[in-house]
Amino acid sequence: MNVARNTVVTLNYRVSDSQGNLIDAGERPLVYLHGGYGGIFEKIEHALEGQAVGAQKEIYLQPEDAFGNYDADLISVEPRNLFPEHIEIGMQFERVTAGGNDGLLYTITDIAEDKVVVDGNHPLAGVALVFSCTVAAVRPATEEELKHGCAHP
Numbered sequence: 001m002n003v004a005r006n007t008v009v010t011l012n013y014r015v016s017d018s019q020g021n022l023i024d025a026g027e028r029p030l031v032y033l034h035g036g037y038g039g040i041f042e043k044i045e046h047a048l049e050g051q052a053v054g055a056q057k058e059i060y061l062q063p064e065d066a067f068g069n070y071d072a073d074l075i076s077v078e079p080r081n082l083f084p085e086h087i088e089i090g091m092q093f094e095r096v097t098a099g100g101n102d103g104l105l106y107t108i109t110d111i112a113e114d115k116v117v118v119d120g121n122h123p124l125a126g127v128a129l130v131f132s133c134t135v136a137a138v139r140p141a142t143e144e145e146l147k148h149g150c151a152h153p
Helices: 042-048 143-148
Strands: 007-017 022-024 030-033 056-061 075-079 092-094 105-111 115-119 129-140
Touching: 042 056, 042 129
Parallel strands: none
Antiparallel strands: 007 022, 007 030, 007 129, 056 129, 075 115, 092 105, 105 115
């Protein structure tokens, strides 16, 4: 069976940046529902369309194809008293919007005496990536997977 819409695809993969630095060793296979369900970047999905088990691909992703361009407007300096007492650089939190909706995930990048710097960019925003993979398995999606829009283990 080949990779096609409404198939569940298992990939052995690794991700590096454009200089060859390892980002993700892919210690566990990546399993996703193929066909525009949002389980994998669109450019990777297009490259895998029609491929059979054993196919190997190396896909180059510009920032806009992956985690987006870095946005300096997503960095802000906040008063320290808005945060709990025990915070550390690298901690993350979700900022809820004024309407009560879920917002972006922010990372604390610096802490001064009375200020905290937070960054709403994904850690890989602005980074060009190389996604290397081998198609390990392809199977038809179940009705439940199609209903939920994602692969189930």
